[in-house]
Amino acid sequence: MDYRRKKRALSHYRKANKKHFLLASGVTMMAFSTGMYTTQVAKADQTATTTQVQQQTAETTQATTEAKTDLTLTTENSSQKTATENEVQAETGAVVTTEATENTQLQDTEENKITDTTQTVETKTEPTETETKKQENVETQLTDKAQTTVQTGAQDTQTTTQPATSNEVTATQATATENTLAVQKADFTQNVANNVAVSFAAVPTPDHFNIGDSSYTRADAIDVSSYQDWLTQDDFNKLKQLGIKTAIVKVTQGTGYVNPAASKQIEYARNAGLNVMVYHYAMFDNTSAGYAEGQHAANTMQNFGLSKDTLIFADMEDSSTYSVNAQANLNSFWNALSVAGFTNHAVYTGGSYLYRDAVIATVGRDRTWIAQYPYTPVRGGHYEQQWHNAGYGAWQFASTAYIPGREYMGPLDVSIDFNGLLTAPVKNREAGYFDEITLNGNDLSIRGWHTADLSASRGHAYVIVYDKTAGKELRRVAYTPTYRQDVANSYAKNIYNAANSGFNVNFSLAGIDISGHELQFIARYSDAANGEGNHTDMWSKGYILLKNEVGNFDEVKIVGDQLHVRGWHATDRDLNGVTSNLQLIDNRTGRVLRTVNYSAVARPDVVKNGYASYKNAANSGFDVYIPLSGVDITNIKVIANYGSIATLSSREYHFAREADYFDDISIRNGNQLHVSGWHAADKATTRPYTFLIVFDKTAGRELARVSYTALNRNDVANSFAGGIYQAGKSGFDTVISLGNADITEHELQVVARYSDATSGEGNRIDAWSRPLVVAKRDTGFFDEVRLVNDKLHVRGWHASDRVSANTVANIEVIDTKTGRVLRSVAYTPDLRPDVAKNGYASYKNATTSGFDVYIPVAGLDISNITLVANYTTSGYTTKITSNNRNFERNDGYLDRFYVDGNNVAHVSGWHAADKATTRPYAFIIIYDQTAKKELGRAQYTVSARQDVLNSYAGGTYNAGKSGFNNVAIELGKNIIKGHDLQVITRYTDDPRGNGNYLDIWFPSVRI
Template identity: 90%
Template sequence: MDYRRKKRALSHYRKANKKRFLLASSVTMMAFSTGMYTTQVAKADQTETTAQVQQQTVETTQATTEEKTKLTLNTENSSQKTAAENEGQTENDTTVTTTATENMQLQDTEESKVTDTTQTVEAKAEPTETETNKQENVTTQLTDKAQTTVEADKQETQQTTQPTASNEVTAMQETATKNTFTVQTAAFTQNVANNVAVSLAATLTPDHFNIGDSNYTRADAVDLASYQSWLTQADFNKLKQLGVKTAIVKITQGTGYVNPAASKQIEYARKAGLNVAVYHYATFDNTSAGHAEGQHAANTMQNFGLSKDTLIFADMEDESTYSVNAQANLNRFWSALSANGFTNHAVYTGGSYLYRDAVIATVGRDRTWIAQYPYTPVRGGHYEQQWRNAGYGAWQFASTAYIPGRESMGSLDVSHDFTGLLTIPVKNQEAGNFDEITLNGNGINIRGWHAADLSASRGHAYVIVYDKSAGKELGRVAYTPTYRQDVANSYAKNIYNAANSGFNVNFSLAGIDISGHELQFIARYSDAANGEGNHTDMWSKGYVLLKNEVGNFDEVKVVGNQLHVRGWHATDRDLNGVTSSLQIIDNQTGRVLRTVNYSAVARPDVVKNGYASYKNAANSGFDVYIPLNGLDISNIKVVAKYGSIAALTSRDYRFDHEANYFDDISIRNGNQLHVSGWHAADKATTRPHTFLIVFDKTAGRELARVSYTALNRNDVANSFAGGIYQAGKSGFDTVISLGNADITEHELQVVARYSDVTNGEGNRTDAWSRPIVVAKRDTGFFDEVRLVNDKLHVRGWHASDRVSANTVANIEVIDTKTGRVLRSVTYTPDLRLDVAKNGYASYKNATTSGFDVYIPVAGLDISNITLVANYTTNSYTTKITSNNRNFERNDGYLDKFYIDGNNVAHVSGWHATDKATTKPYAFIIIYDQTARKELGRSQYTTVSRPDVLRSYAGGTYNAGNSGFSDVKVNLGKNILKGHSLQVITRYTDDPKGDGAYTDIWFPAVRV
């Protein structure tokens, strides 16, 4: 609950107080003249029996005469004080009585709006897009109020419990507060009157308590928004110490707002060792807005560096989201997040949210965080058990919890986890690589990446140089991680902030002699600014670097069938008479694969860039093309050598790339297959023989193979695959005879192969095409499967090569769960010229493949069905099958409900449900919510409602005949003034109205 919402709630309580003080004054004055009353107040998770109330009454009436005298003065003072607090109305008894009467009327009016007696405060702090750090604009919903009933000469204690119904909002509400006043005929003292005033003036508010207090429900999580920007790192550490496991941080609202405190709150939570989840405050009321808000949330999560598996809640409480399409709107929000890789979804909502069930249906109850605030959330108490048993994932139970010692700063929302939804364990994954270690002038360049979940709480990044030979650290360099798209592609879903994990640092060797020493490099994340403290490290392998030579490999790249090696190699050694060479080394075996000598080329840039002191700096370059045929270059390094006196080693290179594309695979001239495309592979250096192989996937055998001579493909050489061996000469275009093979309806694949033996076996590198189906026999589509009144409209087409003059066409309705055929209807295929025009002209019956059938479904359970279109010729049947279809809608509306002077209820409206297919009997039931009992029921015959058929519910079974008009229910003498009654409409399979039934419980109406 945010600051503005709290102010609104406080205003509500103040106004309620004023009303109760005025009412108290009025009752007090009345008590002076009549001398009779008693009071009893019950609080959430507390109950008092009628016997206790009566005992209090007895004890109260035993006040002594001496107390009367004292209490007379106290009562007068109290009455004056009460009148003064009621906006300065301190005139006389008449004024007080009049004001109290007016306030009683106001209170009655207000209470008449309440149809639910569960004391619940459901709220969450949500700002507008212009939110500042001080407040956010949200509406507080107080879904329950205490009911007060005053009756003279009678004492009644009524306990109201909402009956079980399909409306789960009602099912999960409980009575939390009862204020019962019993007025008895007796002479009562001024003391009693004064107690009435004080009791009536008291206003119940939720308990304020410290997080960690064992008397209250355990706080597993806190949720935060911008108005809690006062929280410090010490506060988060304290929350962790108190047992809180998770911080749920608001990140966004609508399509533009971003919580300005979110980044710091996430950082503090992670440093404290808390799990981090986030939420978006929803305001959308259509699918387009839902998608836009989802994209905004996804962009913000990416900007915050949150991993793809971060739990995100959609906060569904704002009235702006009320829509009959709430479920579809929220699903569009989820789809936008999923499209960006954020798939860990859950819902936050309250019991009184109008479309609660619809939004919960998008994720399920076990992934729903429900909000409801009892006055006193007792640990292990009634409400805690209620929500756990209802199957919810978590429960937000208070907004008035405090960090001990920080009460003056403000309260926090706290939640309890039932299923692990809020308490996902902290991951500690880590990955990285040292991509390149090179000498660079008088220093070392270290390049690579390091991603670790622990970097969230260890934000200081270092690269450390360790002399393994000397057993000591040589120094360390702090760095700011940089963006690495390649790492993001591979690890962003799994490791925190993996996209920003790169490093490229230079370490100075000034004054350090590393000649002949083995060095190791450490990539570190630490929680200390100096790189010590708690840290997580990644160590490199050992490197031996010589200070008296330096150089760089500017390019090592495959070009055509050669390796292009360009760079420079400077040394202090005497090179007179020394041969310069480049060697390709196999990293796995250490074997020299190929050596080529070269003549040094000028490199004036080397001299200019700080290496002039090296003897051969001005002529230290090399630019060589090395033939690759016959060499396995999958894992190599290159060494630049000056005889045996100096060597410069490159980083490791892996040339094991492959790419391909089949431009065309098609049947031509009977059983001939045309195949064209290209296939480039670095493995072709040692596998020079090229083949195309046709494989029958259906029969599981090879049909044919042909060798081919690679064709020029300049387009491939200039594409993304240009760096692969022989990419510019990787093409093929040939026709392969399949002989007499029967390939009808078979799936064929083509294999492009490089092999090291002439028959195409041996060691090989294959590229498989996508499967193609030859002469597929059956296809079709169900264009529409929809209920129209009491029939299922099925429209579509079914094309096949196997139809004949005696073919029988039919549509079957199948129970998906049991596989049982519920109903079958035959039809005569219709004209469908569009099917032939859209690529299916080769099918025998393409132009007459349509069906448009209405199937009666009365008596059928259509909650989960599949449609099958069949062609049966003699004993052979070919078919197409629809996707599963679910028909489980249940909608209705109460147009009119009143009770006449003869205690007869008159009810009009409509109720349409797909379940009515198997439940033909319709009833109206009147239920006394206050007394928790049925008052009466009447069976009715549905009437025509063409307006419903044209409405959003038009696709529901029998929607056009779903009405009930002035159905009369005789209530006898059961009506009690002040009771809340509910209308229940029911379809059942029992003529008496019981059995298996489908209900709608309409909102209660107070009599």
């Protein structure tokens, strides 16, 4: 309801009742709807209202002399807040003019003050408040941003209206006695305890109740803003004890406002063990404004050190957000947050918000926090069930809840959680790493990072040196965490203040003997300035650091597929019987990736340059090549060891270079793509499988991929890319078949890939070629490819732009497995007017692109073939290719089988088989199944079987000539009565009936 309607309602009510109104805390909006009183209080940054009840009757005048009859409800007035919040009011164009005393808020340190205020508020059409939380849930708002105080023993309040010139408010303060304040506090506390409802004559109002009262809907969460800046750490601790699990803190509004109390409120909530969520009060009415407000919210959340998985609500209630594009506008807000890494989104809105369904649609009901206030929110009551059953995530059910014993400070908004939206458990996550530990003489340097959710309440950071061998602490140094972009981008980014987690500290170990001692290092966050108290620690592994050693890594570089490590390592230790080795260490995990033993080499320069006092100075050198295959070298360091008694650590090395070039990408012989070039990458150490992938950028899909074996490329090894892993063996030169893909005028790209999966997926490194636009060429289709007796019937069409008067057309039968041409048949193209009619009229020969040929296949292996239609013009060939075709049918039937009295078997039936194309000899074999032996065989000449040709087997090779009729086979004395005999029909390439054959075994018959 807009402000004019509110004013008319207020005026009408005053005339009807002729009484002053008592304003509920905050700006409470009321509606009469189906017998239920519904209110909604503007959330943070609202007008503070101090209200006293006064009667105009003589009895009331007399009663005003008794302090106990006064009921004072104290909230906050936006005109009393900081200049920062006045700036927010200025953004909305609101004007507030006040005549009277400025209300002094009742703070813990100002309990001797009491407010005596009279003021008049004039506003434009829109409310003066920058935020009116829950305003969409009301139908009639009796008052808004106004503060009315009726003084004891006074007459009706006199009001005047002045034009407002700024956000400043003129006010006159008056201070009452401490005793009067005490009485008012006591009265207010008692009224809340007794569930006294403030009323306007007969108008009912919502219950005032204490948080934790089991009669009312369970309170799981509170929401706060700058107008709850009176909340102390003790208040938050108390709320935790009363069952509150979450504090939802306003952080921003519009594109410029930041809640000045947010940082403190977040800190207090975390210290109390509450979940912390945030909300942004939306003002946008278009997508650009939505995105700008999202950026403002994201920047502020980052400045507060909030983790990227912090839940943020968009508070959708302000009438300025009304728009038919409300959903798109809110999605633009979400997009800005997501770009910044804040992807945990939810919506707060009211039942009467004009575009409620549109904004809810951006996240779903289960992630919507709905606001609506019944008079008495009974635990398990009708409205609680209603919102729960409707599928909402949470319900804000009251704005008149109080902290027991702190009722006089003001009410709080409370909400119940239905599905975990508001009560996700507090996550005390922690991560870190000691990147580098270096001992130089007595100076110990430790660099790394440490991030922990508990650091929010344990703000003192330390690194501690602990002597595990001696069982005691040696040193500790406090530090201020520094920015670490790599941590902010890593898996740890969702931990509190992860971006500011770095440390680089120095210790002096002068006077401490750590020779042979195992040291550990502790990164700590503590709530005590000395590093004790409550703390969370991260311990390093054990290190044995020796002071009396020195050395240098002169060269650490990739040469081919190995890491060349050259340097020297001098020590005072006795090295008799000690093994020398170099280790590659993963800096992120500390894991040893590879160890290579070495024999020391002479280094006279070490002796000459001031290190002659070291025992092994003259022979302290190393010059080692370490194989890198299978080793992740993106973040490593090298350690030179003398057994376990002396260690020299290098700096960090990051090998992640990559380079490539595609020398040639061209179409050859139809759909054959020639690709040559090179691709070298350091990360190929752990990605050994090489692939070339053809991607159709126009169609948005992959066309083909082939694996390849890298070729020698000495030119690359000698170029700028020479220091990359396997640069000298990074080449490729291959032809990739694109099958029958239609790539005419398509834009193709080739991807050179290193992968750790044999399929070419998995973890991979890709290099994309320049685009290749394929010129218009040819297209076509094989309408029919089927066997008709001993021939292959091939019918279809082939349209091309490259045909001319001397073009030769032919159909080829190709062995798919070997690529060998099995048979080629020339043909004269037929008329195909349907091709031109169906979208191919632009092709030169569209109307004469047909083919209909019969190809003899006797002698050909047609079990796996491909058909290719070619046009050859002046030595240049274009073609279309069919799908793979498999002809492997093998069918037959035994019409009659018997053995006569002379032991002669008679057999009739048929046998048709596709593989008979290469098996021209037909046999019938009688097999004794009982004795497991052959009894006899006879070759036969196939006979006509028109019935088979017309049957289901008609598409089988030579089906119409597949018969055998009364073939006689002499069994002699081989036959034994009672034995089971089987008939075998066979096609073979052996005149004797053996060789490569194809059989059908018919069911056995007992003699």
